[in-house]
Amino acid sequence: MPVPTSTRAAVLREHAGPLALEKIPLPEECEAGAAVVAVRCATLCATDVHLWSGAMSLPGMLPMVLGHEMAGVVEAVGPGTVDALGRPVQVGDRIGWSESTCGHCYGCTVLRAPVACLDRGYGFRQRADRWPYSTAGLAEYAYVTPGAQKVVLPGDVPDTWAAAAGCSVKTVLHAFDRAGGLRPGSSVLVQGAGALGLVATAVARASGAGTVITVGGPGYRLDLARRFGADVTVGLDGEPADRLAAVLEATEGRGADLVLDLAGAPGVGAEAVDAAAWGGTFVVVGSTGPRPEPIPLGTVMGKELTVRGSLNGDVADYHRAVEFLRAFRLRFPWDDLFGEPAGLAGASAALVSMSRLQQVKAVIHPWLP
CATH class of the missing domain: 3.40.50.720 (NAD(P)-binding Rossmann-like Domain)
Known part of the structure; x- marks a missing residue:
């Protein structure tokens, strides 16, 4: 199966403005440890709203693709790609992924705290006009870099839960640990x-x-x-x-x-x-x-x-977040956190809705019309 070399994405080019639906490139081949994923679900959080509005801004960040809570199906993998538990990542697997870490800085090696990584990366640290272009959730395909912490997801966890576990839920579990x-x-x-x-x-x-x-x-x-x-x-x-x-x-x-x-x-x-x-x-x-x-x-x-x-946790918190949602699926109404799914064309309206506190977590299915 050929590796996708481009993707449709919702690109933020101007704060507080509508996202532009554009085709952006993907790397032509997967590096060792990397994967190309068809994004099945992205859930938006307050950070996405702050980045969109400009309340939270990083130097030279635009243009960018928003969305750092996502899950999807692997379309292509590079040699030796494994998840955080050492399990091989294969085409057809459904995975989630946490932020990327370098693995060799003081925070990673001496402090042994991935949240202290000097080169800790999220999709929103990556411009949409620079390699590897598409690393975030509001796109049909995402390039999951070698340093990104990947988790092969259990089949009984819905896409929305798996996506939200990647930031919202893991952030809370990390905070309780810090307490x-x-x-x-x-x-x-x-x-x-x-x-x-x-x-x-x-x-x-x-x-x-x-x-x-x-x-x-x-x-x-x-x-x-x-x-x-x-x-x-x-x-x-x-x-x-x-x-x-x-x-x-x-x-x-x-x-x-x-x-x-x-x-x-x-x-x-x-x-x-x-x-x-x-x-x-x-x-x-x-x-x-x-x-x-x-x-x-x-x-x-x-x-x-x-x-x-307390910052927002690491891949260990992400793994525990998935398990927490599974363990308490009958006790708490997790599905009530999420709005009705929209496609990429509805992402701008979803951000506006969240900024007005009209929904808790907007859901984007990139492949919807």
Whole structure:
């Protein structure tokens, strides 16, 4: 079977503008360790929306193809291509893939932390007009580079779940690891009711939390949060003092043992510190960019809080994310996270819809009309 040498893709050329449907090249042959994949499903996350709008920008990033949560079927493989568990990757396999790592920098070898790789790559670090051109989800075909961490997917995991596991779900699992896990009966405050917040709500519930409080909006997302295990939901229509009062009421005045920032909104850090229990842990997950965020350090000191940053995990977290979704498929309504699938022509509208909080996770099937 001949290797595809070009692909149709939705290309971002101007922030906040419509994506351009274009044909872009693919490498003419697969390198050792690489694969060409027909993308069956891409799920969009808030990072895609921020990149599209320009709220998150990288120097010289345009033109680019968005989408870093995807799964697809292998069309061609280079010599010696294996997944992260050493299993051969073959034509016809359905795979997902995490970000690429170099394997030889200080972060990879001394720290042994792939998230610290100096050359850690996502599709959105790759311009669409430079080799290897198509490495992201909003394309019919993607080139999965040798350094990309690949996982052969089990057959009972739907494409949407497999795609979302590649960022949203693995990010949450990594955050719980950074927190040091969860003691059964602990109280958990989840700040944010987007995809990350909803998954975190489910992880907290599945991990044995005593009380789970989810703060966010709009209302339909709080309804979802209750279905994902929240005992208490708090909207954003009040003042910070109102949200703090709701958390204290739900925790018998002690505050939350674990607070997870999955919103990244202005003021969320100060609210987290105020709402944390003495000796509690605050994990910063949703805040991006260099914008300063005031935090009352005296409160951090006085409560003896642990404050930890958490990026988005690595292929180990991705593997565990797939298994977490499988293990709790009967307990949580994972399919309710996803919107109706659209083709590449509908990707622009999907981004606008997500930016307006009209759906949690948009789904793009590149081969739909």
